[in-house]
Structure formats: C-alpha cells, structure tokens
Amino acid sequence: MCTINLKELMINRTYPEAGAALYAEFCLYKDTVDKIIVNLDGVETLPSMFLNTSIGAYIDNFGKESLKEKISFAKITRSQAERLRDYLARY
Numbered sequence: 001m002c003t004i005n006l007k008e009l010m011i012n013r014t015y016p017e018a019g020a021a022l023y024a025e026f027c028l029y030k031d032t033v034d035k036i037i038v039n040l041d042g043v044e045t046l047p048s049m050f051l052n053t054s055i056g057a058y059i060d061n062f063g064k065e066s067l068k069e070k071i072s073f074a075k076i077t078r079s080q081a082e083r084l085r086d087y088l089a090r091y
Contacts, residue, residue, distance in 0.1 A: 002033045003074070007042040019053030026058050030070060041075035046083050055084070059091055 004025050010018040022038070029036050058067055073084070 001035045002029045003037040015050040019050040022054040023057045039074045
C-alpha cells in the first residue's frame with residue numbers, strides 16, 4: 001500500500017500540472033503495490049482540469065475497473081466524494 005498526500009503534490013503547480021504529477025505517481029506505483037491511497041486532507045477543490053489529467057488519464061490508459069481496484073481516497077469530504085462520483089459517472 002502507498003499513500004499520496006495530494007496537498008503536497010499540488011504545491012507550486014497548476015491544476016493540470018498537479019493532475020499530471022498525480023497520474024505519474026499512479027503509474028509509478030500501479031504495478032508495485034496492491035492499493036494506492038490518495039489523501040485529500042487540506043485539498044479545497046477538484047476541478048475538471050485536475051481530474052482530466054489524473055483520474056481521466058488513468059481511466060484512458062488502464063480502465064475504470066483498475067481504478068476501482070487500485071485507488072482509494074482518504075480524508076475525503078462529502079462534496080469531494082460527490083464531485084468524484086459525478087466525474088466518474090460522466091466519464
């Protein structure tokens with residue numbers, strides 16, 4: 001298992017850059033750990049320009065099932081969970 005602190009990953013990056021960095025972390029750990037935990041503590045928003053370059057890129061390359069099996073979220077607010085659910089439903 002591996003935990004990624006999203007707030008730290010977003011420092012000094014635009015949303016698209018932060019999303020690409022998160023996707024790179026996913027790729028780094030995808031085949032070496034059973035679960036990737038994304039800690040959302042301190043993260044205010046999850047705009048589409050961030051989600052497209054992270055979650056969307058993961059789905060494009062590995063599929064929704066892999067996302068569901070490999071990636072979990074910790075310290076997620078209700079609004080963040082709803083935003084992710086919405087994003088995945090529309091993808």
